[in-house]
Amino acid sequence: MTEQTAARPFTAAAFNQYLKENKLMGARCAGCGAIYLPPRSICPACHASAMEWVELSGKGVLAGFTVITNGPTFMTKAGYGRDNPYISGIVKLAEGPGISARILGLDAKAPETIKIGTPLSVEFLTQGEAEARKTYLAFRA
Amino acid sequence: MTKHSSLPRGVAVVGAGMCKFGAFPEKSSRDLFVEAYQDMIKSIDKGFDPEIIETIYTGNYSSDLFEGQGHTAPLIVDAIGLAPRPAVRVEDACASGGAALRQGIIAVASGMFDAVLVGGYEKMTNLPTSQVTDALGTAADTLFENPAGFTFPGFYAAIATAYMQKYGMTPQHLMKVALKNHENGALNPKAQFNMTIPDWMKGRVEAAIKKGKPAPSWQTVWDFLQDDAANPMIAWPLRLFDCSPVTDGAAAVLLVPAERAHEFTDAPVYVIGTGQASDVALHSRTDLTTLNAAKIAAHTAYEMAGVTPDDIRIAEVHDCFTIAEIVASEDLGFFAPGDGYRMADEGVTSRLGPKPINTSGGLKAKGHPVGASGVAQIIELWKQMRGEAGDRQVPGDVPLALTENVGATGTTCVVNIFERR
Numbered sequence: 344m345t346e347q348t349a350a351r352p353f354t355a356a357a358f359n360q361y362l363k364e365n366k367l368m369g370a371r372c373a374g375c376g377a378i379y380l381p382p383r384s385i386c387p388a389c390h391a392s393a394m395e396w397v398e399l400s401g402k403g404v405l406a407g408f409t410v411i412t413n414g415p416t417f418m419t420k421a422g423y424g425r426d427n428p429y430i431s432g433i434v435k436l437a438e439g440p441g442i443s444a445r446i447l448g449l450d451a452k453a454p455e456t457i458k459i460g461t462p463l464s465v466e467f468l469t470q471g472e473a474e475a476r477k478t479y480l481a482f483r484a
Numbered sequence: 485m486t487k488h489s490s491l492p493r494g495v496a497v498v499g500a501g502m503c504k505f506g507a508f509p510e511k512s513s514r515d516l517f518v519e520a521y522q523d524m525i526k527s528i529d530k531g532f533d534p535e536i537i538e539t540i541y542t543g544n545y546s547s548d549l550f551e552g553q554g555h556t557a558p559l560i561v562d563a564i565g566l567a568p569r570p571a572v573r574v575e576d577a578c579a580s581g582g583a584a585l586r587q588g589i590i591a592v593a594s595g596m597f598d599a600v601l602v603g604g605y606e607k608m609t610n611l612p613t614s615q616v617t618d619a620l621g622t623a624a625d626t627l628f629e630n631p632a633g634f635t636f637p638g639f640y641a642a643i644a645t646a647y648m649q650k651y652g653m654t655p656q657h658l659m660k661v662a663l664k665n666h667e668n669g670a671l672n673p674k675a676q677f678n679m680t681i682p683d684w685m686k687g688r689v690e691a692a693i694k695k696g697k698p699a700p701s702w703q704t705v706w707d708f709l710q711d712d713a714a715n716p717m718i719a720w721p722l723r724l725f726d727c728s729p730v731t732d733g734a735a736a737v738l739l740v741p742a743e744r745a746h747e748f749t750d751a752p753v754y755v756i757g758t759g760q761a762s763d764v765a766l767h768s769r770t771d772l773t774t775l776n777a778a779k780i781a782a783h784t785a786y787e788m789a790g791v792t793p794d795d796i797r798i799a800e801v802h803d804c805f806t807i808a809e810i811v812a813s814e815d816l817g818f819f820a821p822g823d824g825y826r827m828a829d830e831g832v833t834s835r836l837g838p839k840p841i842n843t844s845g846g847l848k849a850k851g852h853p854v855g856a857s858g859v860a861q862i863i864e865l866w867k868q869m870r871g872e873a874g875d876r877q878v879p880g881d882v883p884l885a886l887t888e889n890v891g892a893t894g895t896t897c898v899v900n901i902f903e904r905r
Binding site: 355358381406407408409410411412413414415416418419423425428429431432433434440441442443444445454458459460477479480 | 613614615617618621627628629630631632633634635637638639641642643645646649716717718719720721722765766767768769772
C-alpha cells in the first residue's frame, strides 16, 4: 500500500475518487481483519478505528435485482425510462461484503430470464454530462 | 444490549382519530392534522379538556421536501391551540409515526408526563410523481445505494426477487396481497382507495365505453392485473398495484397512564409492548428475504408484553409494497420463513381468516402519508379492539393486536403491542 492510498480518509468522496481511477476499494480492519464495502472508519465487529484501504477482486454474484422503468431524476436525465429500462442490483462480492450497483450485460427487457447467483465482474461506468459526469459502480455478467 | 423488562408505568390509548386519506390540493399538512385531532377528540368517550395535554410528539418524514416547510412541530401545536407546550418532530422515514408513538409511550411510561398527544402527518401530493420518487429516495443511503439507480419500489423489488428465488413465490402471489388489502379498504370510509380491484376494473371498462373507446378485453381480475397498460411495471416484478400510493393524511392519538385511563373511557386500549431496532443498508445484509430490525423490534415487544405471535388476533403491518406484507408476516413470527406468501394465497390473512392483516386496507389501499402511517395503524386497532370498525369489524373479541412500522428498507422498524382488557 502506498503512502497516498493509506492517507485517504474512509469517506464516500475517497471511494468515488477510487472509482474514477477504476479501482474498487474497500476498508479492512487492521484489528480483526474484517473487510467492509462501502468503506467505513469504525469497525462494527471490534469497534477499532484502525482501517486500511484494500483493493477488491471485483468478482461477485447477483443477490437481488430489479428492472426499473420509473427511475430517479438523474437516471431519467441520462435517457432511461419505460422504453429504456435499466437493472439495479445487489452484488455479493467474493470477499464477503455486498454492494448496490448498476448491472450490465443482462437483458433489462426480459427480467424473467435474469437469475440470482449470476457471476459478475466489476465495471466502471461513466455517465452524465459536464458537472454531473461521474463514475458509477457497475457489474457486468 | 436490549432490556426486555415491562414498561415502568402502564400506558393507555384513550383517544384515536384520523382525517380522510387521499389527495387534497387545498389542504396543508397542518390542515390535515387539525382534522385528525378533531376526530381524535370525538373518540374520547368521556370527553377531555385539551389543557391537560403536556407535550406533543409528531411523526413527519419530510414536510421540507414535500411542502417546502421545515420545523412543523410548533406550527402543528399552534394550529390546535396548544402553544407553548413542547413539541418534537420525530423523523425515521416511513417509520416516523411509529417512532413518535414510541417516544410518547416512553414519555408516559417514564412517569414524566400524564397526557401526551402523538401525531403523524404528511402532505405528499403537491409534487409530481418524479419528485416524490426523489424525495422518498433520500430515506435510503444517497451516497452508496442511490447511485445504483435504485428507487424505493426498486429496493423492495430486489427483496422480492431474492424471495422468489429462495421460496418459489411468483408475482401472482404478490397480487393476492393487493386484492385483499383493497377488499378491506373498500370497507374503510377513510381509505384513499375505498374500492376493490374488481370494482376498479369495472370502472375502467365503463369509462372506456362511455368515451366511445373499445372496451378492454379483461375476462378476470388477473387479466387486468397482468395488463401492462392497466397495471404498468414500476420495478420488476412490482407493478403499480403492488405499490402503496402517494397520499395526504394525518392521524392523532392521546396517551395517558394506565391508572388514569378510566377518567377518559371505559374501553381503553393498553400499550403493553414496544420495540424498535435499526439495520444496515440492504446490500450489507446476509439475507435479503427478511428484515432483521423487524425481527428484533418484534422480539423486544413480545418479551415486554409477555405474549407470543400466536396470541396476536390482528395486525396492521407496513405494506408499502405487497412483498413487504409477506416478509412482515414472517418477521413478526406469525408464519415460518417462506410460508408468508402461501398464507396470503390461502386467505389466512384475510379479514375473515384466522390471522387478519391490514383490516384497514393497509398502506396499500388506505394510503401511505409516510409520517402519518405509523400512527394511523393505531386508529384501526383502536376501532377493531373496541368493536367500532363497522362493516370491516373482525368476528369475535380482539384482546391483543400489533403494529409494525418500517422506515426505508427496514433500516428502522418499530413494533407496538396493544391489549384490550
